[in-house]
Amino acid sequence: MNNKGVTVWLTGLSGAGKTTIARRIEAELKARNYQVEVLDGDLIRTWLSQGLGFSKKDRDINVRRVGFVANLLSRNGVVVIAAMISPYQEIRDEIRAINKDFVEVHVNAPLELCEARDVKGLYAKARSGEIKGFTGIDDPYEVPLHPEVVCESGEETVEESAKKVIGTLEELGYVRVAVEYQI
């Protein structure tokens, strides 16, 4: 298949639903025979960015690495879905500048909800001081200024959020319009 690649950049607080929504989009697009790769923040930190911490400098290096890899893949026709907290606007803009085909998605859930979900138990650790510099607690999250999509993951189902993103990819011509969804 000879399709145009794109980087779909999911940004949002820990526990907002980036990984969950990324995996739904991946499943749908794979079912439609697209080449898809998910670059998930947690996995990236285990492999590509092992040893990096959570200072602004290390976060920026981490995000830059993923932006670079996303560009390598997307320019070769892959639909790349990056699920990264990526809390700083400046670095997200930098990634947009190097990725010609770039769709920014804000996975937006209130901090209270993310904290109540506490999928990985990290908010509890941040509140107790065991983890320092945790986004949303004692490190900032800069809300995206001009995202192509906002998923209200506290109000929508995972399917609704995934459909919103795929709908935008269809509108922008990265994905052909499908009559039937698999999800």
Ligand code: ADP
């Ligand atoms: P993140 O990757 O942003 O840290 P995760 O996807 O790992 O977040 O966790 C989000 C959690 O919220 C999951 O347990 C998921 O099942 C749940 N969840 C509930 N509703 C939604 C929704 N509408 N969108 C995404 N996740 C949701």
